Amino acid sequence: MSHESTKFDLVSLLQELDESLNDYEKGFPLEDFAKGDYQQHPFVTLLTCCDSRVSANMLGVPFNRVFCVENIGNQVNNSSGSVLYGLLHLNTPLMIVAGHSDCGAIKAATSDFTAEPAPLINELTTVKSSLDLGCSGLKADSVSQAQLSELNVDVQVDLLLSNPDIAPRIENSSLQIIGVVVDLHNIYGGGYGKVYTVNVNGEKDAEAIKKITTIGGFAAKAKRLS
Numbered sequence: 001m002s003h004e005s006t007k008f009d010l011v012s013l014l015q016e017l018d019e020s021l022n023d024y025e026k027g028f029p030l031e032d033f034a035k036g037d038y039q040q041h042p043f044v045t046l047l048t049c050c051d052s053r054v055s056a057n058m059l060g061v062p063f064n065r066v067f068c069v070e071n072i073g074n075q076v077n078n079s080s081g082s083v084l085y086g087l088l089h090l091n092t093p094l095m096i097v098a099g100h101s102d103c104g105a106i107k108a109a110t111s112d113f114t115a116e117p118a119p120l121i122n123e124l125t126t127v128k129s130s131l132d133l134g135c136s137g138l139k140a141d142s143v144s145q146a147q148l149s150e151l152n153v154d155v156q157v158d159l160l161l162s163n164p165d166i167a168p169r170i171e172n173s174s175l176q177i178i179g180v181v182v183d184l185h186n187i188y189g190g191g192y193g194k195v196y197t198v199n200v201n202g203e204k205d206a207e208a209i210k211k212i213t214t215i216g217g218f219a220a221k222a223k224r225l226s
């Protein structure tokens, strides 16, 4: 599970980061804070893989809009407290689970990871359990890596739907759960870096998702490999 490491000039990088930090400070909504509005008001809880190519800014400016929970392989059960905080305490009306093509966590979970450090084994074991659940009834060798990403997203959506605190919110339409796959590698054939809707509140049929009128542009993005 080793990765080739990229050589960075850390001293120059840290100098350049000054600009980013200054931009953040300049863009900070001081007027809102001066009025006493210190609270966060995110509209979406986003559970995404922490792969650096799958970024919260796919949903626009993340500041005070995206409550972002990231872990390897976008697993509810490895960050369930954080996800529930977004849904039950911040009451975001939208939950998005984002997987992606060529996910290193999925690759690792489908290979031998027993030599990894214990915390990594723990998280990968959760990923592996999700894949086992998602693949039940399918022949493992006939399922591609990208399909595994899709099935993994399905399992996360199902986990959320089966939570007794979350289910009523779906029933009374105060919450929508959308599963997407970010196709970094043009596996779906629509281009590199495209986002596809693969699951809406448990609905996995792309044609049915296309007909859902309450999910804006996510409907037209419905497409699945499996």
Ligand SMILES: [Zn+2]
Residues within 6 Å of the ligand: 049, 050, 051, 072, 073, 100, 102, 103, 104, 105, 106
């Ligand atoms: Zn990943």
